[in-house]
Amino acid sequence: MIDIQNVVKRFKSNKQEITAVDHVSLSIKKGEIFGVIGYSGAGKSTLIRMINLLETPTEGKVILDGTDLSALSTKALRQKRQKIGMIFQHFNLLWSRTVKENIMFPLEIAGVPKAKREQRAQELIRLVELDGKEDQYPSQLSGGQKQRVGIARALANDPHVLLCDEATSALDPKTTDSILDLLKEINRRLGLTIVLITHEMHVIRKICDRVAVMEGGRVVEVGDVTDIFQRPQQEITKRFVQQVTKSDEILSAAADWQVDQGWVVECRFMGEVAGKPVISQLIRQFDIEVNILQGKISRLKDSSYGTLVIQVTGEEAEIKRAIGHLKSLGVGVEVLAS
Template identity: 60%
Template sequence: MIRLDNITKIYQTSNGPVEALKDISLDVKEGEIFGIIGYSGAGKSTLIRLINLLEQPTSGSIKVHNQDLSQLTGKKLRKERQKIGMIFQHFNLLWSRTVAENIEFPLEIAGVPKKVRKERVKELITLVGLDGRGKSYPSQLSGGQKQRVGIARALANNPKVLLCDEATSALDPKTTNSILKLLVEINRNLGLTIVLITHEMHVIQSICHRVGVLDNGHIVEEGRVKDVFNHPKEDITKEFVKQVNESDEWASLIEEIISTHRSGKVVKLTFNGDIAEQPIVNDIYRDTSLTINIVWGKISHTQEGALGTLVLHIDSDQEQNIEKAIDFVESKGVLVEVIEHDAAIS
């Protein structure tokens, strides 16, 4: 669907050339939601703006539906861009136009007849949940409503691809979740391929099928969201995963357990899918009769089902009993990590 081959982007500045992206190759499958995560300055915005040629690559090729956009100019490029919608962090609405007029604007540019434009705008207003707000101006809308206008406008020309440039970064958590839910509905109901960039792992976890981690102009890790969460390889990926899997509360509770118990082990269990719904702790106790303290736990949801993290203190003065418990849990398909050894077991 979307393929980037050996993309490099160099900006010429007064202090010399700056290499924003370095030999990036990436495939996005048709109909998936692909997330690109990275810290500020990693090159995220440059990368997403290359997909619709708002930025020209210094080298490499960009193909969307097997069409090499990097070889197009003028009218041909503008025609292909109509197949790629884009929404922005700060909405980029026309403040002198109403909601309906903002949504209609790209259809005007495309030369769509007025009657057809009006019908399409009505459809889109309903699609994004803004019925009754067609005559409102952006200044009369909340942040979430403004972004819904931005989404409707991006969908006006029936694009095949939707690019989201930090689309929820300016929104509060509740509004963010409502916008993410809308994007998932659009993906499922319209079969739209979505590429989004963000610095928030919560966004990736909530709606993406796959993710690429961008650091200093390189894609350093890529894979299915649940695989990246369960087995992060790079240090930067581990930092992002901690945003949603761990917390200051989590760390302080572990420290307290370690300082007050001289036996046993603290273990982190990571599980997904149907396993997240199973009574793991009950099964451990039933099979081992060990003392088990639940230190911290969280179950969240991804596009591929539930994803859970559970931190336990397994207490025993017999090493082999703890190892038996760990083996039992691993036999259930749960990833087990020993976080800290307590005092040596005599």
């Protein structure tokens, strides 16, 4: 669907050359929700803007549906862009136009007859659940409602791809979840390929199938979200996972635990094993005692992810056998103190 081939983007600033994106290659499948996560300055916004050539790559290619976008004429690129919708952090709505008029605007530019513009706008208003708001202006809407207008407008030309540039960063947590649920439903109903960038692992956890982690203009890790949560490889990826699992809080609390009386172990559960009575089985099977110190279960897009911190006491050899058993069940295990 989308093939990003060794793209580089350099900017000149104060006679200096800055490399914002540094030889990035990604392949995004048709119909998936693909996330790109990184801190400010990682290059993720520049990367997503190169997918529709709002930024032209200094080097490399962006291929959409088999077409090299950089090889297109201005007219052909404009037509191709009609099949790439985009939503933004700060909505970018036309404040002098109503909800319906904002949604119809891309169709007006594309030369669609008024009757069809009206019909399409009403379909999209129902899709994003803004019934009754069509004649209101952006200033009369909440942040979440404004973003729903932005989503409807981005869908006006029936695009194949939807790009989301920090689309929930300006929203409160409850509204963020409602927008993410809407994007997930749009992906399910329309089969739309969604590419989103964010600095929040909660967003990745909730709706993405796969994720690429960016740092310093490069992609340092990429994979299925479940694999990234269970086995993060890079330090920056581990920090992002900790946004959701709160391992940093666990470690900071370790000083309060009586580690001299046993081992403190963090267990990470993914999928089916998250719902099984693993700890009770462990106590029955091995000559150890287990004290639960802290735990949390989170939902990924299509599965569960849980963390549990336990204090295990007993003979060292028996503790090691118990840990080995947990690993054999597919539980991620990290010894925090022993």
